[in-house]
Amino acid sequence: MSLTLTVASAAMFSLCQQLGAPQGPAERVGFAVSSTTGEHRYCELFMPAQGPFRTVIYLSPSGQKIAEKHLYQGTEDTDDGHVVATATPSVVQHDLRDGEVRAVVRSTEGWHLQYREDQNSPWRGSDAPITAQDAIDAGFDTFVRMNWQALSGGETVSMRFVSPPHGRSFDLQARAVPCREGESDKLCLRVELAQILLRWLVDKLYLEYDRATQSLALFEGTVNVRDGEGASQQLRIHYSLPGE
Numbered sequence: 001m002s003l004t005l006t007v008a009s010a011a012m013f014s015l016c017q018q019l020g021a022p023q024g025p026a027e028r029v030g031f032a033v034s035s036t037t038g039e040h041r042y043c044e045l046f047m048p049a050q051g052p053f054r055t056v057i058y059l060s061p062s063g064q065k066i067a068e069k070h071l072y073q074g075t076e077d078t079d080d081g082h083v084v085a086t087a088t089p090s091v092v093q094h095d096l097r098d099g100e101v102r103a104v105v106r107s108t109e110g111w112h113l114q115y116r117e118d119q120n121s122p123w124r125g126s127d128a129p130i131t132a133q134d135a136i137d138a139g140f141d142t143f144v145r146m147n148w149q150a151l152s153g154g155e156t157v158s159m160r161f162v163s164p165p166h167g168r169s170f171d172l173q174a175r176a177v178p179c180r181e182g183e184s185d186k187l188c189l190r191v192e193l194a195q196i197l198l199r200w201l202v203d204k205l206y207l208e209y210d211r212a213t214q215s216l217a218l219f220e221g222t223v224n225v226r227d228g229e230g231a232s233q234q235l236r237i238h239y240s241l242p243g244e
Contacts, residue, residue, distance in 0.1 A: 016043035
């Protein structure tokens with residue numbers, strides 16, 4: 001990574017930490033900018049977990065809280081005896097500007113999805129079956145870590161992503177691709193719909209993970225926070241790594 005980019009990243013995260021100071025210290029920070037113009041859109045603050053519960057706060061460039069997300073993320077045992085966060089947390093996200101709500105809650109019947117476009121719109125509900133390939137919201141990072149060896153080895157990994165706005169789940173494929181800046185210390189992934197005929201519904205995602213920590217360093221694609229006009233937006237999010 002160049003010195004210029006390192007200094008710019010430090011400035012980004014410092015700004016987000018300053019804006020988020022009233023919320024308390026965050027464990028992790030994301031700095032979101034437009035993929036096309038580079039304009040700062042929001043800061044993403046991952047607050048310290050309270051047992052299995054975690055809150056993510058979204059702040060506008062002026063420091064206003066525009067959305068918050070609540071996750072209930074349990075744990076599961078891996079084959080090598082480790083205990084990791086599950087890739088399938090229950091999640092509720094609330095946009096404080098227009099009242100949009102996205103929710104995925106696990107029940108005995110499967111996944112229950114709820115979506116409200118804004119405070120004046122009716123609720124839409126649907127159900128989706130639970131599968132071993134499920135990845136829910138922030139659980140996508142856990143899914144990547146659980147399949148790290150396969151992805152690093154060049155394998156294509158299948159997953160199922162549950163989307164409340166669409167009221168259904170989508171089969172996705174993740175595979176390693178050359179990193180844009182040629183970094184050897186990153187594992188770079190391309191994620192897209194498995195069904196070729198449906199790829200127009202969901203844009204491809206590009207992600208960079210730090211090989212040393214297996215932590216997400218960069219996300220680029222359509223995000224789950226809409227812009228001020230209520231439209232979906234393509235953003236690039238730079239994430240601070242633990243200890244930075």
